[in-house]
Amino acid sequence: MSTVDGFLHGLALAAQPLNLLYCLIGALVGTLIGVLPGVGPVATIAMLLPLTFYLEPLQALIMLAGIFYGAQYGGSTTAILVNLPGENSSVVTCLDGYQMARKGRAGPALAIAALASLFAGIFATFFIVLMAPPLAGFALAFGAAEYFSLMVLGLIAAIVLASGSVLKALGMMTLGLLLSMVGTDVNSGALRFTLGLPQLMDGIDFVPLAMGIFAVSEVIRNLESPEPRETLKTRFRDLWPTREDFRRSWKPALRGSALGSILGLLPGGGAMLSSFAAYSVEKRLSPNGHLFGQGAVEGVAAPESANNAGAQTSFVPLLTLGIPGNAVIALMAGAMMIHGVQPGPQVMTNNPELFWGVIASMIIGNFMLVVINLPMLPLWVRLLSIPYRLFYPAILVFCCIGVYTINYAVFDVVMLLVFGLFGYILYKFRFEPAPLLLAFVLGPLMEENFRRAMMLSFGDPLIFIQRPISATLLGLAVILIAVIALPSLRKRRQETFAEAG
Amino acid sequence: MKLNRRQFSMLALAAGASSVPAFAKGTYPERPIELIVPFAPGGGTDLSARLIVPYIEKYLNGTIAVINKPGAGGQVGAVQIARAKPDGYTIGFMNVPNTMMKPHERDAGFTVDSFDPIANLVFDPAVLATRADSKYKTLADVVAECKARPGKVTIGSAGIGSNTHLDLLRFEHLAGIKFHHIPYDGGAAPRTALLGGHLELIASALGDCQRFQKEGTIRMLGILTKERFPMAPDVPTYAEQGYPLEGGASRGLVAPEGMDPGQIAAIEKAVEQALQDPELIKKAEEIALPLVFMNSKEYGAYLQKSNQELAEAWKATPWVE
C-alpha cells in the first residue's frame, strides 16, 4: 500500500462517527486541561489510560492524541490572555501573544494562534504522508554528539529571544543551566544543590518555575503600576485578525511548520526546541524583527505553528521505530502496548489502519479545535474586560491549584512563591526570563549528552566536528553567533564614529 | 451510529462528566490507591505497571493511580514510597536489583526494611544484545574482540548500578575482559543508540529487546537464565556458552513499612488473581513480559536474600566513587 493510499484509507477510518466522537472528546478534554494552568497532558493521559482499556486501539489513540495537541492549543490561550505558560511549548507564545493582549489585540492573537496551528497540522500531516518512510532513519542518526550540538544551537538561538543586553541574556542562560542541575546527576547518581531537601532530588519542576517567573511576577507588576487596560475598548471588529495580520503571518507560519515538522522527529527535546527555534528564526528574517517582544503577530504565528507541527511529527519515531520522543508519547506507547500493539517498524506494515488512522485523525482534530475555539474567542476576550481587581486573585488561585496538582506536593506551591518573587526581582533588574527557561529545559540534555559523547569518543572532543550532522549543527551555531554579533559590532563602530565626528 | 452501554459510560467518564468507580464504604480500598513507579513513563517498569494494573484493579475492586517518580535508578521514587503514610493508599514498585542496590552505594534514605513486601509480579531476564548486522554472533566473538581491543568495545547499559550494569561487571570478571561502558538512563535510550550504530553492544533485558529481535533489527547473543527461557527459546543461555551466570530484574509491589496486613493481603490476593487472568497472560506474552508471581512471604524472603547478595557484591567491587 502506498503512503497516499494508506493516508486516504486512514482518513476514511478517522471519519467514522465513533472515531470522530473520540477525536472530539480528546480535543475538548485537551483544550480544557490546556486552559487550566498546571494540569498537563502527561497527568491527564496517565489518568485516562486505564479508561482507554475498554476502547478499540484506534479509538484510544485518536482520543489520546487529541488530548495531546488539544492541550498544547489550550496552553497558548492562557499564555496569550494572562502570560501563563502551562507547557514549555507555550513559553514563547507568551512573549508576543501577551503583549498583543495588553494592546487590546487578544482576539487577533488567539485567532492567529488557532489558524497557525491548523495550518501547521495540515502541513505536518502532508509532511508525514510524503516523507514518513525515509524519515524513520533520521532519528537514529542522532547520537550523543548530535544531540549536544543541537542543544548548543538551540541555546545560541535563545540569545535572540532577548531584546535587551546580550550579556544579561547570557547570564540568564547560565543561571537557567545551573537551576536545571539541581537534583540527581544521571551520569554519577550524585546529588547536586539539593540543600538536603528530598523534594529537590528530582530537580526543580518546570511548571512552578515557569508560572512563578511569568504569571506570578506579572501579577505583582500589574498591581504596582495599574495601567489603563485597553481591552475594554475592544470593538467587535477588532476581535478578528486584519488582512495585514494574515499577510504578515503566513510566511512565519509556513517556516514554523517546516521547522517544527523536522525538529519534532527527534526524540528527546526536538519538539520542545521547535517553538523557540521558530521564534528566533522569524526575529531574524522578519522585516518587523524589531517589533518582536512588543506584540508582533509573527511572534505568535511562528512558534504556534512550530509546536503543533512538532507535536504531530513526534509520533513518527514512535510509530516507525518504537522510540518515544517525550513523556506524552511514551504514555501513548504504553497505550498501544496495553492494546497488544507493539510500537515499532511493524506498526506500518502490520497495523497500517492504526498508523494512518491516527495521522489522519490529527487533521480532523485540528479542524475541530478551530471550530470549537473560534466561537469562544469573544468569550475569552470578554474575560479580559473583567476588572483586574477581580481577575488577579483568580490567576493566583489557579496557579496554586495547578502547581499543587502536578505532584500533590505543597513544596511545589512554595517553589511557585519563591520563583514568583525571583521573577519580580529579575524584572526589576531588567532581565528577560525566556532564555533562562529555555536553558533550564535544555540543560540536562546538554550536559548528559556532552558527557556521553566524550565517553563514546574515548575523550576525544573532535567527535563533535568529525560527525557530519553534529558539525553542521555547530557550524550553524557559529554562523548564528556571527549574525547576532555583527549588527552590534556595526552599531558600536557607528557610535565610535559619531563620537569622533 | 449505535453506542452500547459500556461505550456510553466510558464516554461519560472520558469526558470527565462523572468520576471513576464508586467505592464501597468501609471496605478497602475506599479511594484510589497511588502506585509509585520510580522510573520514567514508557520504560520497562512503567509499561509492566500500566499493563498489569487494570487487572489488579479488576480483582481489587478499586482504582489504582500510577504515578511516575523517576530519578537516580529508582532511589527518588523508593524514598517517596518509604516515607509515605502506611495507610494503604500509597504503594510502589520495587525493582531488584536496580533500586535495592542504592542503599549499598550511599545513604539512600531507605533500606530493605523500609518496606512491607506485597507480591512479585515480573521477572525479566538480562540479555546481551547487538545489532542484527553486527559481526558478533556468539559470546565467544565478543570475548575474542574484547581481548583484541581491551577496553575499547563500547557497551551501553540502563545506568550506573542498574542490573544491566551489574551483570556486565560480573561477565567482565568471569571472562577476564574489559568493556568501554557507557551508562544511559533506562532501557530504551541505549537500545535506540545501538540501532543507530552509536554502540556495539548493549547489556539489556529480554523485555526491551524481544520485539526488535522478532523484527530482525537486534540479535540477542545470550540470556542470563539457568535454562533456555520459555518466552525466547531460540536465545542461547550464557551457561551453555561457557559462562554460568544468571541475572535479571524483578518487579514487585511494596508498601511503606507498617501497612495494615489486611490491606496487604487484599492487594496480594488481587495480584495473584490478576496474574492468572488468561487475557493478561496473552497480552504479556505478546510484549515479552515474563510474569512471575510470589506471595508476600516469598517475596519478602527474596528481597532479604537479594539484599544480602548485593551487599556482598558491593563489598567485592564497588563501582561508584
Added chain:
Amino acid sequence: MKLTRNPTDVLAGILLIGTALAFLWIGRTLRPGSITQMGPGYAPNLLCFIQILLGLGVLAAGFRKEGEPAETWSLRPVLIVALAIAVFAVSVEELGLLAAVCATVIVSGFASPESRHGQNLLLALFLALFSTVVFVKGLNLQIPVWPAIGRQA
C-alpha cells in the same frame, strides 16, 4: 557626581555574581573530574565561573554607561501576593480546597487598593465552588475538599 550611572545594571551584575557564588559554595563538595571524565561538579563549576565573568561585565557596564534610573519598588503587592500563595500552601492539605481558595482570594484582595472586600468575598466563594467542581469533580484530581478534621480517615 553619582557613584553609578546605571544602578539597575550594577544590581543585576551583583545578582549574577551572587547567585554564581552561592552555587559554587553549595556545590563545593562535588567532584569536578576532568574534561574527558567529567564528574558531577564539572559543568556547574564551569557555569559558575562563566556567570561570574558575565556578572562582572554587566557590573562594569553599569558603572560606565548611562542608563535609566533605578526602578522603584513597591512592597505591598509583593508581600501580599507572597502571603496569599503561602496561605494556600499551608492550608490546602489541612483545611481542604474550599477553605484554601477562599483564604487565598481574601488575602490577595489586600494587594490592590482598588479591591472591594464585599466583592472579594463573593469572588472567593465563586472560585472555591468553581475549582471544586472542575478540578475535583470534573478532572477527578485528588485534592482534599474539606478540612482534615471532618474528613474520614
